[in-house]
Amino acid sequence: MKAVCWHGTNDVRVDNVPDPTILNPRDAILKVTATTICGSDLHIYDGYIPSMVPGDIIGHEFIGEIVETGREVKKLKRGDRVVVSSMVSCGQCRYCQHQEWSLCDNSNPKGALQEPLFGFSTSGIYGYSHLFGGYAGAQAEYVRIPFADYGAVKIPDGLTDEQALPISDAFPTGFMGADLCDIKRGDIIAVWGCGPVGQFTIRSAYMLGAERVIAIDRVPERLKMAREQSGAETINYEEVDAGEALKEMTGGRGPDACIDAVGLEAHGMGFMGAYDEVKQAVKLSLDRPHVIRQMILACRKGGTLSIMGVYAGFLDKMPMGAAFNKGLTFKMGQMFGQKYMPMLLDRAVKGEIDPSFVFTHQMPLDQASQAYETFKHKKDNCIKVVLKP
Amino acid sequence: MKAVCWRGAKDVRVENVPDPKILNPRDAIVKITSTAICGSDLHLYDGFIPSMMSGDIMGHEFMGEIVELGSGVKNLSIGDRVVVPFTISCGNCYSCKTAQWSLCDNSNPNAFMAEALYGYSAAGLFGYSHIFGGYAGGQAEYARVPFADVGLYKVPEGLTDDQVLFLTDIFPTGYMAAENCNIKPGDTVAIWGCGPVGQFAIRSAFLLGAERVIAIDRFPDRLKMAKEQAGATEVINYEEVDAGEALKEMTGGRGPDSCIDAVGMEAHGTGPDYLYDQVKQAVRLETDRPTALRQVMVACGKGGTVSIPGVYGGFLDKMPFGAAFNKGLTMKMGQTHVHKYLDPLMRHIQNGDIDPSFVITHRISIDEAPQAYETFKHKKDNCIKVVIKL
């Protein structure tokens, strides 16, 4: 089959690889009908995620049709059209049973790699380095789904591929980002990053009762989408000081919660931005923590920081003095996909949201390397690409 | 009057200064009977907190007797015996009204300084640098207490100074640290730092229903107090074993459900990251040494809570946010909302659930304060808590 393989920094290729096979009784094989490049795939593309091996198949946001099931798969059958969570979760451990699916104890075959770095191992993720299990990804014609009964959710009739596809990752990630803010009446939520996850975060914050949502980015078409499609007020941080603007726009109080939908490749202005780039170039620091720094300073006293952008390593120059003295709460984590997917499918079926609004491009899987370049450099106003195998 | 004045890093002196006066209608003047040196005073002593000025009066854990009242204070009388929360709170703003007392909007006259550094300004504090208001502190014979009508708390009959003094800071601080862990039945709580705040965090975690409390330090006398007086289930000396590994073993491989960093910015460590911090701190690239916080973030179990009562002032490097993110941790922190805890903790003291005086190892006169700072800093003579008696 054809699959998008990682061969090094800024080098992905569509290779011919063997088809996946059932390896465990709870596996299923999925014929991928639509997949997409996630912002976090760019961290891999840019070489910031350790433990990638050349030849690894990447991709973790996808839908498709079940073509084969292992003997212990009970809820799914051949022909089912499903959306699959990007997190691999067993469904039986204490974490899965508490709906903390990305903290699964049992789904990471290479958990030992994580323990020195994180203390404990977390769930596997499709196509996201050996640190996260080394599972083959889904930017391919077929993919193996471990613990298929708990990872794949049937797509209700009436939803198109493009409508169901973001429910694999971007939409639940955005929803959880808003959910972690514990939004109360009158709350004003600030969202950093107007990529696809940011767009869903804005929409989710309104679904959860936010009074106002203010979105921050520097790319005009993303800000436009945030305003016109997601309904946010916007700040272009290259034109104004985002912290000062937020203070003015919130009656001097600051936003009640700040959500990071950018993660480790945030672009920053000024001295701190330059400092991070230098350090990142010489590999002293893995992540560019500009967004978290800004959020800590911009958030109101007693407010909440919700961190959905992916962080992998260590962060420097964190203004923890500010966080401490303002009594902030930090909430974060890989998304608990399975907790939110059925509810989000339901909202899409009811027409509360059409998740396909984030797609600006559709390309065949064969053109994946071109798609990565277009997406990375935001060429042609690219916000999100559907890849059709 | 006599007061402990800051004159520079590692230089505090007992000096004669003018007595305090009423400056605002809601002020009171308190004649101090007992006042303590807090671990966070050592951050000032070591020169890690910016915006101290020579001559500033130190101290924020004090109690005494009201000797003068402003015209706006109606609920107190001269002669009342009171404890004084270290956070100054107006009682009227949104933060105070929602019981987030240490985030008071109105009590810091130098709010612009805090805003420049932190984005927004929290409450003023007694004797804790000009960023936090520049208020004269309570290691003195008298102190002016702003917003006395909501700050001063009357001491019931029959309790000694030593029993109630720590309601001003460290008992509520340890209690809030435990409360921030959102303890559920069966939970294991790990606490870094067995100084006074750590001791109260241990006791408080049990008061809030923890199944087990594991305490971590390197000083045998502090670990002994944690086990014998505060009642920690187990203790770990991190100079003898790897604390993270030990905790994992002691918790069935799950890790603690929540972790408290009761150490703060001057943590001591053993690994290479500790040396990295010392070097950076020496060249002023980093203001704080966050060894304990790093360990806490890595040692905490998945989905767990990290609670930070230890004071951090500036910027931290090498923070393992990858670990925190991938484990889905919740981090809670902040200065203590002292006012919120006075009633419930006073009840615990009156009921005999706890006698906070167990942490006191040294009682001195104010003239001995400069020497006591040295003793406390170097933990000489098994020093855990110093109380100045006036």
Place this chain on the structure above:
Amino acid sequence: METESDKTNQSQSQGDATVSDTERWASIVGGSAMVLMGLKQRSLRGILTAIAGGSLAYHGATTDKSLQEKVTDATGINKAIKVEKTVTINRSAEDLYNYWHNFENLPTFMKHVKSVQVLDLRRSHWVANAPMGQTIEWNADLINDQPNQLIAWASEEGAEVDNSGFVRFQPAPGDRGTEVKVVMEYNVPGGMLTATIAKLFGEEPEQQIGDELRRFKQLMETGEIATTEGQSRGQ
């Protein structure tokens, strides 16, 4: 949709009676976005006085609007100091409006203002502290007054310090009190050094207005202004 400048032009040219006074003001001072961001290079004074010109509440205006605009242009918008600051106060809009509306109260929390004397319903006389023990004085006109919502003013023509602005009171969401927004503009008058006016209104006008608003908040919430001036310390 009608833009702000359309509305402004409309009221300027004809004082359109079909656009209500409130709407006209809302177009400039309403909403949650930053006022100055919307203003860009234009003069706050020009806009305020232009809208006020079409206002029924503003009887007896003697200002020639086009002249006013010319004066504003002549003084040079690029030299104007513009400040926008917002604070949320845990009191009703009514209480806050009432205190502010008595201009003689303002020196209580505005450090640079020595005194304000109310001359009549519309005019007031301001005395501000200037460097080296001197004072600067001017008369100000109340150009819009909407009870519990808005107070807008502009210095009389020819004033030594040309200034204009408004304070707006708006309920904050979720029982958080009232948002008080101050937007001000100072134009550097002919002959007066930029440095002098900078000293008059602080090296950092943003910070100065911010501090004044904070003192207003302290006063209105707690009844006093937090201070350490006069406390004990080592000599």
